[in-house]
Amino acid sequence: EVQLVESGGSLIQPGGSLRLSCAASGFSVSSNYMNWVRQAPGKGLEWVSVIYSGDDTYYADSVKGRFTISRDSSRNTLYLQMSSLRADDTAVYYCARDPTYGDPWGHFDLWGRGTLVTVSS
């Protein structure tokens, strides 16, 4: 079955670090453009980061310098390393697949169910 399963979300104190994982099955994360998208409580969707060809990356301004996206082909897993976490990083974090190639920007045809990150003291 083709699917994405996120994990790693938890309650973390402000200033802390956390690594989210997104395990893929049925396709290769290394052969696709992969993204992280988040949704804060009661808010809309916010794109966070993309990793695409040659492992090039882009980040939203709100997380640039604090978050790092990466992937491990041997584990077929996408990661999001988050540091210097703030209260406004509290959200459900989704990983999503972009089936297109070329530009780093595309639509997302496959999503996981998300993992909740709560930043609070």
Next chain:
Amino acid sequence: DIQMTQSPSTLSASVGDRVTITCRASQTINIWLAWYQLKPGKAPKLLIYEASSLESGVPSRFSGSGSGTDFTLTISSLQPDDFATYYCQQYHDYSTFGQGTKVEIK
């Protein structure tokens, strides 16, 4: 940054109604627009991409139209499974989403 303005924010409708949601981009995005359906605790679902292309497996009662800055998602006959929140996404330059439209039971 490209801003996406979606309306209405909430829509009350009955089963069988024709429903229309609009999304406006702050600058032209050609056809690089997608629509998603979100339900609590479930993975978001792609409905429409490239403004009017129906994703495989999505019922034909869903349709999308528009180009440039103005876009529309239409549900021709609302079904019980369609009560959810809908988001547009531009992917012309970076990726930004609209604020969402909650379709609720009237």
